[in-house]
Amino acid sequence: MALMPLTAFLFQKKEENENVTDELILLINEIAAACKEIAGKVRKAGLLGVLGSAGKVNVQGEEVQKLDELANEILFQSLKNCGKVCQITSEEVEDALIVSEAGYAVAFDPLDGSSNIDVNVSIGTIFSIHKDSVMQPGREQVAAGYVIYGPSTMLVMSLGDGVVGFTLDPESGNFLLSHPKIELPEKGKIYSINEANRNKWTSEGLRWFIDYLKTEKYTQRYVGSMVADVHRTLLKGGIFIYPADEKNTNGKLRLLYEAKPMAFLIEQAGGLSSDGTQSLLDIYPHELHQRVPVIIGSRWEVEKCLEYIKEYG
C-alpha cells in the first residue's frame, strides 16, 4: 500500500486543524526540502571536503564544523526565500533575523550533534515554529520537529495534535508517512544521560534517581546527539536528561531550538518534560540562546525523577 507523501498529509490536516494554513504548509515543505539538501551533504560529507572544523567559534563558544555552516546557510536561504517567515533564529547566529513584522517565526538548530559528524554517527536538524515571535512559551508553538540523518532520514513533527513520522524515500525524494501516530510508552527501560558528569550534577536527588534505575534493571543509552537520543526515547520510552552541573549551571541545551521543540514532541506523544521545577513548555524565554536543564521522556520516569529531586534536592 502506497504511503502518504508529506504534502498530501499536510493538506489533509488542513481540513481538521485550523492552525494548518496554506502558508504553514508551504513553510514546512520548505524546511523539508532544505533538510533533504542537508541530508545529501551529510551523506557525502567525506567526499565534499566538508568534514572537520570551519576554523571559527559560534555564539555558543563552540567550534563550528563546516557542515554546521553549510546546513545553516541552506536553511537560512530557504526560509528567507519562502516569503512566509517574519523572524529567523539559528543556533549558529547571535541575533534573530527580522524579515517582516508578522508571519511565522522559526528557530532552528541546523545540525545538532555536530561533534558526531566526523565519526559518522546520527545527527539532526531541529525546528520550532511560532506565530510572529519565538520568544513565547513552548506551549504556543504552532509546529515543531526534527529531521534525523541516521540509517534512514526521518522527519518527525507535531502540529499540536499528535506526533507523526515520515521516512525519506531516496528513489522518489519524497518524505512518506511511515509512522502515522508516534506515542510514548507509559514506562520504558532505558535511561539516557552523560554519566561522566555525575559528580558535577548540582542535584543530589538526580544521583539517587539514576542509582534507583540501575536497581530496576534499566539499560543506559547515550549517543551524545540530542536528536538521536530523543528519537529513541520517543519510540522506545524511558528518559533523557541533560541536567544542570557545576560547569553548565543552566544545563547545556538551548531552550528555543532544542528543549522547547523536543518537549513539544514528547508531550504531544503522551510523555512529560521538565527543567526540574516546571514543564519546559511553560518557560517564558528571556534571551535567544538561553540554556535550560532538560528532563524529558515517559510519564512514569519523569515523575519518579522529579520525586527524587523534590526529596533529596
Ligand code: P6P
Ligand atoms: P555532552 C551536541 O553537541 C549537543 O548539543 C546535543 O546534541 C547533545 O545532547 C549534547 O550536546 C551532548 O553533550 O556534554 O554529553 O557531549
